[in-house]
Amino acid sequence: MRALFLKEWVKLRPVWGLLLVANGLLMLYLWIDMRHHFRVEHAEMLYYQANRIGRLFYSDMRYAPLLTGLLLALAQFWPEVTKGRLRLSLHLPVGLATLTLTYLTIGLGGLAVLLLLEALALYGIIALYFPIEFANSALVTASAWILAGFVAYLGVTMIVLEPGRGRKLFYSVIVGGLVWLCHLAQHYGQAAPLLPGLIALTLLLIPAVFLPVFRFRYGGRS
Amino acid sequence: MMPLASRFAFLSIAILVMAIGLPELYSKIFSVKIAPTQMFYSPVHQSFVFREHHGDHDFVYSDQTGRIFDRKGFETAIPFIYYKNMDLWGLLPLTLNGQRFDLATMRENRQVFELSPREIKDRRPAIAIQPLLESNPGRTRLQFPEDVFRMTKTDMVFVNVDHNVRDEALTTTFTAALKQAGFTFPAGLIAGKDTILKPFDEGYFIADATGAIFHVKRVNGALSAVRTPIPTDLQPRHIKVSENKARAYYGFLLTQEGRLYLISYDQYRLIPLPSDGYDPDRMSYKILLNPLYKTAIYGDDHVIRAVAMDPDFQPFDRYERPVPGPDSTLSWRVMTHLFPFRLTLADRTSAFLDWHVHWHGVSGLMGSALCLLAWFGVQWQCRRRASGGISWRSISWRPLKEALLILCTGLFGLIAVLMIPEE
Known part of the structure; x- marks a missing residue:
């Protein structure tokens, strides 16, 4: 198991590092952008826009978690499937469920660290310029986007592992729909009542990933 | 498994x-989009008139007796609404009930107050940080101050927006002034219109821990807090402040029980409004004021109700009718056969997204x-x-x-x- 963890970490490390840098640069840009706003506009007008008008000064990061999850899943599973490595791994003396969970733990853990850092950076940047209530609100708003990162990771994993083309397409439509739900809100705090349901749907994707894994292992077709 | x-x-x-x-x-x-039915009390015909949409360009202009109007006939039946068109058509001045109304009189004496469910405080996301505008800015336009406030358990805390730090001096002075006016912390409902796009500023109505409602303003840089005579057991759910040049009413006050009042400039007197069958979580409420009549109109996707009142807000006539909704269209009927249920997230009555089955x-x-x-x-x-x-x-x-x-x-x-x- 330890060897499996190590193998996955060694494989993911470069991409994870790149994603860390990319997300870091994005948050740096967000801070520069915010600083710029406060240098060229009156702070009271920015408060008005952020509160009453509902302008999201951090909307540039809306799709960053989605891309992060998508790229991480591709980096982890695409070479496994295309180079036939996964089929070899499936013959290791480890249960199929344990093996899959190990893969997912590494991927989801790495993603969680990236997205947690992103959320912390967002909180810090907003709290630097606005009272804490604005930072709390930003975190609630960005939570749905962050969930989209996990949906993308699990969804792309399913799509990549699925051997049948028809099912690949169906998974893509459903996962795409779930990602769409995570990005529906246009104003701050608007999606707060949706979050428990979105979290439940995202959690349901974890057992759902086993569906293509079993089909991959036992050669399912559709 | x-x-x-x-x-x-x-x-x-x-x-x-x-x-x-x-x-x-x-x-x-x-x-197919069906526009909401519009209803008014006509001071010309002394009856309720309405515009009903039946899809595409099919609008019906009628009154409660079934009389059909053309569009111009409908608009001339409610001259206080379409007073600009009346002027354009050379129909002003107009004499109604022995009173003569010209363009200026009509413009100055009509007021509209509206409250939709999604405006109610608990039906929309909000950040509990507000600016306390200077109500006497000494110039023609209002402007935002360089500070905002939040109500904590013990203080009215001011934060400087340029440096995002607590303004101790302002916090101490204004909290003391508030307490001196009899305010008991912590605050409950805080209601105001935090924009400069209004003719003047009436500040905020803030409920204190005892249920008393204070009218709080910043006047010449100092805090003005007036304890209003609004009953402490009223349990306001929402106050919609609408600054209007007529300075007759501050706005709506909605109670937890769904009763609606206008808050008068006359000693904060509460004027009860007709609210039989009014559900604030589903229905929009509108009150049209003109020198002859006051009309309350409220409804949802299924029904619209109107109550005509005299200048003293005494109801003298009521009318309600079903509203043609999308469920009367073929596409709607097909949809209900195609799907046993549907899930929606957006709702006309709330600014939140939520799961609706x-x-x-x-x-x-x-x-x-x-x-x-x-x-x-x-x-x-x-x-x-x-x-x-x-x-x-x-x-x-x-x-x-x-x-x-x-x-x-x-x-x-x-x-x-x-x-x-x-x-």
Whole structure:
């Protein structure tokens, strides 16, 4: 198991590092952008826009978690499937469920660290310029986007592992729909009542990933 | 066991996503927009007149007696609403009830107050940080101050917006002034219009811990706090402040029980408004004021009610009628047969997104039954192909679980089990 963890970490490390840098640069840009706003506009007008008008000064990061999850899943599973490595791994003396969970733990853990850092950076940047209530609100708003990162990771994993083309397409439509739900809100705090349901749907994707894994292992077709 | 759980997990996700996405897609392609019915009390005909939309460009202008108007006839029946058109058509000045009204009189003496469900404080997201505008800015336009305030358990805390730090001096002075006026912390409801796009500023109405409502303003840099005589047991749910040049009413006060009042400039006197059958969580409320009559109009997607009142807000006539909604259209009826239910997230009555399930009743079940027949047809065909013939004994119980799923979820379930069959 330890060897499996190590193998996955060694494989993911470069991409994870790149994603860390990319997300870091994005948050740096967000801070520069915010600083710029406060240098060229009156702070009271920015408060008005952020509160009453509902302008999201951090909307540039809306799709960053989605891309992060998508790229991480591709980096982890695409070479496994295309180079036939996964089929070899499936013959290791480890249960199929344990093996899959190990893969997912590494991927989801790495993603969680990236997205947690992103959320912390967002909180810090907003709290630097606005009272804490604005930072709390930003975190609630960005939570749905962050969930989209996990949906993308699990969804792309399913799509990549699925051997049948028809099912690949169906998974893509459903996962795409779930990602769409995570990005529906246009104003701050608007999606707060949706979050428990979105979290439940995202959690349901974890057992759902086993569906293509079993089909991959036992050669399912559709 | 695990493949079964995995399949169930994905089927659940797929059905939920389709229950949102497919009806939404259907509506985008086929739905017809029906504009809300507009109703007024006509000072010309002394009766309720309304404009009703029946889809496309089919608008009906009528009154409660069934008399049909053309558009111009309708607009001249409510001159205080269409006073600019009346002037354009050379119909002003106008004499009604022995009083003469010209353009300026009409403009100055009409007021409209509206409250929609999504404006109510607990039905929209908010950040509890507000600016306290200078109510006497000494110039023609209002301007934002360089500080904002929040109400904590013990203080009215001011934060400097340039440096995002607490302004101790202002916090101490204004908190002391508030306490001196009799305010008991912590604060409850805080209501105001935090914009400079208004003719003047009336500050905030803030409820204190005892239920007393204070009118709080910044005047010449100092805090002005007036304890209003509004009863402390009223339990206001929402106050909508609408600064209006007429300076007759501060705005609406809505109680937790759904009773609605206007707050008068005359010693903060509360004027009760007709609210029989008014549900603030579903219905928009509008009050039209002119020198002759006051009219309250409220309703939802199914019904519209209007109450005509004299200048002292005493009701003297009422009228209600059903509203033609989208459910009268063919596309709507087809949709309710196509899907047994639908999930929506956006709701006209709330600024939040939330999960709303809409059951389509018997018509939806009929659609599910058709899906079930289609499913049995597919099963029958598959088995015939697989075994070269079929008997009832060869049917296993396994597909019956799926049949039950299709019966409950209709087209969503059918698509899901066809795309993800059990293996």
